[in-house]
Amino acid sequence: MTEAHETKNLDGTGTAAALPWSRARDLLATQTPTEDLTFFVGTVRPDGRPHAAGVGAIWVGDALYFVSGPGTRRARNLAANPACTVSVRLRGLDLTMEGEARQIDDPATLARVAAVYREGGWPATILDGGFDAPFMAASAGPAPWHLYRLTLDRAIGVATAEPHGATRWDFSR
Structure with missing residues (x-):
């Protein structure tokens, strides 16, 4: 289970308590x-310039997973340097996660993650160590699409709903 080994309250006003990682x-x-x-x-591109994409x-199972076509800039960047950030606006919490994303081709993990994607409406099936589906972002290129798992180093959350606050969580690996 992913648990923070250090929590730092980032609230500059002194009025909010640190948020628990369990909330995020x-x-x-x-x-x-x-x-x-x-x-x-x-x-990060090989020349050091940043790249971001939705x-x-x-x-799934206490880890964040995402998919990328093997020819995309994101996949090429991760192959050279797995360090990355992942950001999202959740209901009541803006969250930025930092860590390393590695390609996963383990059949059991692919099956477990594909099942969750199907629950959400994306009919993913396993193909050659990645995923296939009747639809994907046009920029992803042809299947199979690689699955990546983010190993968290740090996360920062800013609450947009009660209880408010801002917190940094650091994780041991």
């Missing part, structure tokens, strides 16, 4: 894949 984790678990959320993955991501 529970929102991820309940709002993906059924709600219409757009996650943004930020990667993806459909889901929280």
Whole structure:
């Protein structure tokens, strides 16, 4: 289970308490894949310039997963440097996660994640160590599409609903 080993209250007013990681984790678990959320993955190009793109991501078994076509800029950047950020606006919490995203081709994990994607309306099936489906973003290129798992180093949450606050969570690996 992903648990923060250090929590830092970022509230500059001194009026809000640190937010528990369970708030962010529970929102991820309940709002993906059924709600219409757009996650943004930020990667680094080989020349050091940033790249960001929207993806459909889901929280499964206490980890964040997303899909990318193998020829996309995101996939090429992650192959060279797995460090990335993933940001999303959840109901009541803006969340930015930092860590490393690695391609997953384990059949059991692919099957488990594909089942959750199907629950959310994307009819993913397993093909050659990745996913196939009748539809995908046009920019993804042809299937199979790679699955990535984000290993969290740090996350920052800013509450947009009560109880308000801002917190940084650091995770051990």
